[in-house]
Amino acid sequence: MKKRLTNLQGYIRKNGLDGGLITSRNNIYYLSGFDYEPHERFTGLFVFAEHDPVLVLPEMEVEMLLKAGWIYEYLSYSDSEDVWGKMKRHLGNKIGGGMGIEENYISFRYIKMIQSCLTDGELTNLDPKLSEMREIKDTDEVNSLRIAAKYADYAVQIAVDSLYEGVTELEVLGRVEYQLKKRGIREMSFTPMVLFGENASNPHGVTGENKLKAGDTVIFDLGVKYNGYSSDITRTVVYKEASEEMDRMYNTVLKANKAALKECKVGNNIRKIDEAARKVIEEAGYANYFPHRIGHGLGINVHEEPSLHSNNNELLKAGMVLTIEPGIYIPGLGGVRIEDDVLITEVEPYLLTGFTRDLQVINKDLGDI
Template identity: 50%
Template sequence: MEKRLAKLTSWLDDQSIEMCFIQSKENVFYLTNFYTDPHERLMGLFLFKNNEPFFICPQMEAGQAKEAGWQQEIIGYGDHENPWDLIHKALGKRQIQSVHKMAIEKEVTSYNRIENMKKIVNVSEFVSVEDILNEHRVIKDDKEINILKQAAKLADYGVQIGINALKDGITEMEVLATIEYELKKQGIREMSFSTMVLFGENSGKPHGNPGLKTLSEGDFVLFDLGVVLDGYCSDITRTFVYKSYNEKQKQIYDTVLNAQLAAIEASKAGTRIGDLDHTARTIISKAGFGDYFPHRLGHGLGINVHEYPSMSHTNDELLKVGMVYTIEPGIYVPSIGGVRIEDDVLITQNGTETLTNFSKEFTVIK
């Protein structure tokens, strides 16, 4: 935590930025080790080029922030108090009334909060802190990697739970509920995103919504799920067929699998990110399914389930040791259904390590 704060403070100094306000729960967690969702209440970390930082949060969570490891000033406020008045006082103690440049998370900081900030300090220019934090967060340290590996194992387990629940006539929502219930019994409080269990033609919707569709023989069964463990996410997709299949389904599956394996094989430090997407997309297009692969190859993975970098064909950035991301090509044919195969991948000194390890062999669930 101290190293992360020091790196960001050094950046402030290099860029002549006097003050920085961090308020997203993900970046607050990254810099303070305190993970919570304050909902509509204000929570924020104030960093300075030449002053001591402070953290403001609801009073009911101030003790937890300290327990998490934040040793600097914590300002807790009650629901009857205006947190901006307390921020004003804290800035006054640091003799800060105006700054030339202030860094904020432009993507998530509301206009209302900008207006409140302007009432208490004269800011000449707001600049973005997201890019530098993305650069810092994209390279995972050993502790983060160990957590991501454990989260991936729990995602593998979630797929197995789903398979075990399949039977004639069961609904997508019944299987989904079983998966999440069993994972909660393992201590998982939060899923990385809304779990997807899709049967038959529903699997042909890349971001389909599970419902009361019942399982029938010959259906594709698509599971897309992940867990949040100690603040870090996992994300896995596996697709199966139920009881029987046709050759078209097998062709679609084999094409997706070949594309996914090729993209993993191409994943090495120094490789252009866009080339991975191109590798997978070329295989799918040559098989005649190019029009049915509508999304990017994957996304960065860490505190957010979707984070920097975007694994799209337009990304010219290079892979670096310590990056963790997903590789998840798919083919979605409306009249048949869809196949997506997704793994969490870590770039290592020796190439890659796949963190999710559930079998990708074409499998008919009996």
């Protein structure tokens, strides 16, 4: 954590700022190791050009902060105190000039409060720097992402094992979440999806009370949080019987997934990943049924930089962790998506997710569960 804080401090100093204020939960965790959902209460990490950082938080959370290993100053407040008045009194001499903020995550109310503390200088956006820092994962981050991916593999297996004719999407999802909690997983990395049949033709469908029937495609899109880091996997199976069209769709998506992975090389343009997958899908005649980018960065957030689309000319770097997730979705028929979590290395892409990508036709009935 100290190395990350020093990195950000150097950026603040280089850009002529007095300091920066971090207010988003995930960036505070990245820089401090302290993970806390503040709700309506203010929590903020001040990083200064010429002073040690100070973390401001509710008094009731101090014990959690210390357990997280915070070694610098903190400023706590009770519910009856004016936190901004207290900050002005304690930190006023440190935040008089220009300040950096997270443009994408800070509320207008907080912006006005910060401006009231400044004697001169303007607000600067820290998001590009923070995104740049978080794009490259260190060894500990990669280990957490690897374990999160293994739990995602386990979750897909639980989902597959829960299929029988007449079961609902929600019942399958409920069993997955229950089994994960039995394994100690407290939190999913996003709202998971279990989609049957026609519902699977929507890339971001809503899990509901649809009942499984023969011939349905089944999409599982889910991930877990482990040690603060996210996984994100999608697998598609078919129940009882796969039509010729569905078999063709699946093999096209699998081929697109493999083509994209071949472009995951250090120094390659990100756009080439999207282009490689899209070319496969277009040549198979499904160009109009692949409506989203090929993937995104993965870390503390389930969606991070870089964004893997055809207009991104950023170069791949070792230490990036990405998702590769081509899909085909045909209204009235169903959908197929195959998504993996991938670590970019100097040698070759390393798959963190390991659940089979071969087409599975599930023939279980209720008596087999």
